[in-house]
Amino acid sequence: xxxxxxxxxxxxxxxxxxxxxxxxxxxxxxxxxxxxxxxxxxxxxxxxxxxxxxxxxxxxxxxxxxxxxxxxxxxxxxxxxxxxxxxxxxxxxxxxxxxxxxxxxxxxxxxxxxxxxxxxxxxxxxxxxxxxxxxxxxxxxxxxxxxxxxxxxxxxxxxxxxxxxxxxxxxxxxxxxxxxxxxxxxxxxxxx
Amino acid sequence: xxxxxxxxxxxxxxxxxxxxxxxxxxxxxxxxxxxxxxxxxxxxxxxxxxxxxxxxxxxxxxxxxxxxxxxxxxxxxxxxxxxxxxxxxxxxxxxxxxxxxxxxxxxxxxxxxxxxxxxxxxxxxxxxxxxxxxxxxxxxxxxxxxxxxxxxxxxxxxxxxxxxxxxxxxxxxxxxxxxxxxxxxxxxxxxxxxxxxxxxxxxxxxxxxxxxxxxxxxxxxxxxxxxxxxxxxxxxxxxxxxxxxxxxxxxxxxxxxxxxxxxxxxxxxxxxxxxxxxxxxxxxxxxxxxxxxxxxxxxxxxxxxxxxxxxxxxxxxxxxxxxxxxxxxxxxxxxxxxxxxxxxxxxxxxxxxxxxxxxxxxxxxxxxxxxxxxxxxxxxxxxxxxxxxxxxxxxxxxxxxxxxxxxxxxxxxxxxxxxxxxxxxxxxxxxxxxxxxxxxxxxxxxxxxxxxxxxxxxxxxxxxxxxxxxxxxxxxxxxxxxx
Numbered sequence: 001x002x003x004x005x006x007x008x009x010x011x012x013x014x015x016x017x018x019x020x021x022x023x024x025x026x027x028x029x030x031x032x033x034x035x036x037x038x039x040x041x042x043x044x045x046x047x048x049x050x051x052x053x054x055x056x057x058x059x060x061x062x063x064x065x066x067x068x069x070x071x072x073x074x075x076x077x078x079x080x081x082x083x084x085x086x087x088x089x090x091x092x093x094x095x096x097x098x099x100x101x102x103x104x105x106x107x108x109x110x111x112x113x114x115x116x117x118x119x120x121x122x123x124x125x126x127x128x129x130x131x132x133x134x135x136x137x138x139x140x141x142x143x144x145x146x147x148x149x150x151x152x153x154x155x156x157x158x159x160x161x162x163x164x165x166x167x168x169x170x171x172x173x174x175x176x177x178x179x180x181x182x183x184x185x186x187x188x189x190x191x192x
Numbered sequence: 193x194x195x196x197x198x199x200x201x202x203x204x205x206x207x208x209x210x211x212x213x214x215x216x217x218x219x220x221x222x223x224x225x226x227x228x229x230x231x232x233x234x235x236x237x238x239x240x241x242x243x244x245x246x247x248x249x250x251x252x253x254x255x256x257x258x259x260x261x262x263x264x265x266x267x268x269x270x271x272x273x274x275x276x277x278x279x280x281x282x283x284x285x286x287x288x289x290x291x292x293x294x295x296x297x298x299x300x301x302x303x304x305x306x307x308x309x310x311x312x313x314x315x316x317x318x319x320x321x322x323x324x325x326x327x328x329x330x331x332x333x334x335x336x337x338x339x340x341x342x343x344x345x346x347x348x349x350x351x352x353x354x355x356x357x358x359x360x361x362x363x364x365x366x367x368x369x370x371x372x373x374x375x376x377x378x379x380x381x382x383x384x385x386x387x388x389x390x391x392x393x394x395x396x397x398x399x400x401x402x403x404x405x406x407x408x409x410x411x412x413x414x415x416x417x418x419x420x421x422x423x424x425x426x427x428x429x430x431x432x433x434x435x436x437x438x439x440x441x442x443x444x445x446x447x448x449x450x451x452x453x454x455x456x457x458x459x460x461x462x463x464x465x466x467x468x469x470x471x472x473x474x475x476x477x478x479x480x481x482x483x484x485x486x487x488x489x490x491x492x493x494x495x496x497x498x499x500x501x502x503x504x505x506x507x508x509x510x511x512x513x514x515x516x517x518x519x520x521x522x523x524x525x526x527x528x529x530x531x532x533x534x535x536x537x538x539x540x541x542x543x544x545x546x547x548x549x550x551x552x553x554x555x556x557x558x559x560x561x562x563x564x565x566x567x568x569x570x571x572x573x574x575x576x577x578x579x580x581x582x583x584x585x586x587x588x589x590x591x592x593x594x595x596x597x598x599x600x601x602x603x604x605x606x607x608x609x610x611x612x613x614x615x616x617x618x619x620x621x622x623x624x625x626x627x628x629x630x631x632x633x634x635x636x637x638x639x640x641x642x643x644x645x646x647x648x649x650x651x652x653x654x655x656x657x658x659x660x661x662x663x664x665x666x667x668x669x670x671x672x673x674x675x
Contacts, residue, residue: 056537060608063536063622067636071515079624079633081604084581176620176640180512 028189029139032151040113040144044078044086044106045069048118048138049096057123061138061179065118068183074191078110086110100148107145114144114151121157123175128161133172135159136182142190154189158182227255227300229308234294237283246314248282250296257301264483266293266310268491271483272559274525287558289318289474319421320429321472324395326352326419327360327388332378332401334541339405344457348400348417351461355469360394368392378544379566385426394422396429399566403435403545403659404612410438411453412612414659416548417464426564430476431552432467434460434498435659463498470496477502479557479674481523487675488557499552501663505671508645509664511623514637514672520627522674525559529568529591529599533621534582534606542610546621549666550603557674563597571597582606582624585631592628601634602626609640612658617643619661623669635673639665 045066050058063080070077078086087095090105096117098106103115122137139155159178172178230251237245252259263275263282267290275282286292294311320326328349331341349359368374372387380388380397388394396419403414418431436459438450450456470476477496479488494502530551533543547565554562568591572579577587582604591599602625609620618641625635643655655661 054537056608059536059606063606063608064638067515067622067638068513070633070636071513073515077633079582079584079626081579081582081584081587085584085586174642176512 026156026185026189028152028154028192030150030153032149035144035151037151040075040142042076042078042112043069043114043116043142044083044110044112045080045116045118046083046087046098047095048120048140050120052120052123054123058118058120061120061123061136061183062118064176064179065116065138065140065183065186068180068187069116072187072191078112082110098143103143103145103148112145114142117141117143123179125172126160129166131161131165131169131172133159133161133165134175134178136175136178138182138186140186152190154186156182156185156189158185224256225254227259227298227304227306228253229296229298229306232294232296232308232311234311234314245283245285248284248294248296250280250298250308252280252298252306255298255300255302255304255306259301260299262297262299264295264297266295267291267480267558270480270489270491272481273483273523274559276524286316287561288476288478289316291315318429318472318474319427320396320419322356323358325358325360325393326396326398327365327392327394328352328398329365329377329380329400331415332399333405334378334545335402335405336540337405339402341402344402344415345400347457347461348398348464351465352398352468355465360392364392376566376569379569380420380422380426380564381566381570382425383570384566385420385422385564386424389422396421397426401544401548403433403548404657405453406613407453409451410449411451411456412437412657413453413456413460414612414657415460415464416545416552418551419468420564420566426567428551428555428562428564430468430471431555432464432498433549433552433659433663434463435657435663436460437656440656460498467496467498477556481557481559481674483523499660499663501553501660501667502556505664505668506646509639509641509661510668511637511639511665511672514669515633515635516673517627517632517634519630519632520634523559525561526600527561527563527598528554528601528603529563529597530554530565531568531572531579531583531591531602531604532565533604534579536606536608538607538610538620539612542607545610546605546607546619546662546666549662550605550623550670552663553666553670554603557670560674563599567597579604583626585626588626588628588631599628602628603635610658610662617655617658617661619658619665621665625673637669637672639669641665 045062048058048062066077086106086109089109090102092098092102118140120138122135125132126135136159137157141150142152144151158181230253233249235247250261260278261280262273265272265274291313293313295308297307299305331344333339333341353359398419400415400417403416404412406412414435416433418428420426421429436456441448475492477492480491481488530547532547535543551562554560575590588602591597591602605621605623607621609618611618620640622638627634641661643661647654
């Protein structure tokens with residue numbers, strides 16, 4: 001039994017960072033320290049850029065993100081139909097990647113303090129051996145409409161195949177649940 | 193040391209007491225007379241029995257400052273506030289038949305409250321009864337596949353006739369539809385509602401939408417039916433739905449399986465007709481807001497509907513998240529326009545199906561008047577409103593305009609998934625509501641569920657049809673909005 005005692009300390013040292021890592025929340029990629037976020041009352045969530053194979057995935061995730069953001073009651077989120085009206089009136093070349101001029105024009109039409117743009121990087125199932133699980137990866141940016149500068153940026157990836165899935169052969173969580181985890185993680189980053 | 197006896201002995205106490213008594217006699221500004229409800233006059237506009245408006249006028253005397261009036265209505269022991277404000281008059285049209293009593297509670301600026309007695313009972317009957325003439329429109333196909341629509345309509349006509357209802361003959365209906373070029377059988381516009389009453393004397397129009405039709409074993413069928421009272425402003429008086437699957441109750445050794453879709457159709461029609469008969473008898477279940485802000489009360493029990501969705505709502509059918517504006521008062525009366533949902537990646541007509549389920553669930557609340565979807569469609573077409581991402585505030589303004597529709601709330605949303613094919617059922621949608629006059633979002637929710645959620649042993653708790661799943665989910669969302 002001596003070998004157990006010998007291994008205990010190195011094993012504990014190896015596992016400690018993993019445990020500590022699990023306790024840490026994810027942090028935003030960028031936060032402008034000069035920005036007064038309390039001044040942002042109304043936001044418009046623009047259509048997300050879709051880098052996945054699913055044509056409608058970005059719209060699904062955008063709806064979940066905008067709805068969940070409104071449900072926090074911290075910000076008023078303009079309805080998608082109204083955002084679409086603003087996008088049409090401004091004449092965005094690509095609403096997923098707006099220019100500074102387009103954003104400042106949008107401010108005068110929709111009277112929003114900020115816009116949120118996003119890039120959906122992954123939305124689908126991943127396979128490893130016999131295991132399969134859903135994976136969602138999203139990054140979003142908050143752009144204030146006064147100057148068109150990015151004041152906050154965050155990203156999150158949730159789902160995928162865990163060690164437990166590999167060992168037990170489970171199929172992961174449904175796509176909607178994974179999407180909600182990503183959205184909640186991003187909102188935690190935004191409001192932390 | 194001064195003691196009480198010495199104080200009295202000094203002769204100071206009596207003059208002091210005398211002075212206090214005199215002060216009490218000094219002339220003081222007379223205050224306003226106390227608030228009192230003098231009369232509550234109730235007058236009918238038109239024939240009360242046919243649910244025309246009642247006008248309630250309250251006259252008060254006395255009181256300090258502005259008076260606020262709280263109009264209360266009592267029906268079956270449930271008291272509801274229908275109007276709260278400075279207007280002493282109420283124009284009220286009952287949504288559901290029944291016996292109602294009225295009362296006014298007035299509160300002045302000083303907080304003094306005066307209440308009238310409960311009025312006499314005013315009875316309202318349904319605008320439709322068994323002697324009314326009904327037109328059964330051809331069935332709208334929302335099932336995304338071929339279905340014997342004529343056969344289904346014949347089944348409905350047989351069922352309604354067997355219940356003793358008068359049905360307009362096919363020739364007259366076809367002539368009317370041809371004359372007025374009616375192509376959409378999924379609703380009744382205001383113009384057609386008026387024309388069909390004037391030209392054919394039709395009192396009610398039966399509008400049915402076929403949601404699911406599968407003939408292969410196990411068969412499935414889902415139907416949503418509503419009856420709309422005709423006139424200048426067609427109004428839904430009854431709406432219900434039924435969803436059946438051949439394998440929903442297989443029983444021992446599968447003896448309870450139904451393999452023929454015709455058997456399911458007969459059962460579905462019987463359930464719908466029975467539900468309408470319950471309505472005609474004045475016993476249709478409904479929710480009524482209680483005036484004590486203690487939520488809603490279910491009247492007439494949870495049985496009686498064809499969809500059977502008034503039972504307990506499980507957590508897995510609740511919206512996954514929801515937002516309700518603090519400014520929204522659920523107990524007040526609202527006129528609601530439900531716009532077909534935007535279809536995002538779901539099967540064909542999913543947006544219309546979810547919207548119809550929502551209309552059905554909202555209609556069961558007595559404080560909510562849902563506009564006939566045919567009227568909304570007509571307005572959207574008239575103003576050429578194309579809503580690629582749901583309604584904008586400009587679109588909501590049109591529907592909220594008193595001269596056009598006068599909706600207080602505009603409900604819309606997105607349907608992301610609606611799987612009712614053989615296999616596991618899945619429904620996924622979001623709902624959004626605008627307050628028309630305030631031009632802001634007052635409700636947002638997202639619901640998704642599968643038929644086998646929470647099922648671990650022997651299919652116990654499985655929801656057999658997407659129709660039932662959608663029914664439960666929309667009911668849960670409306671319940672959260674209203675309570």
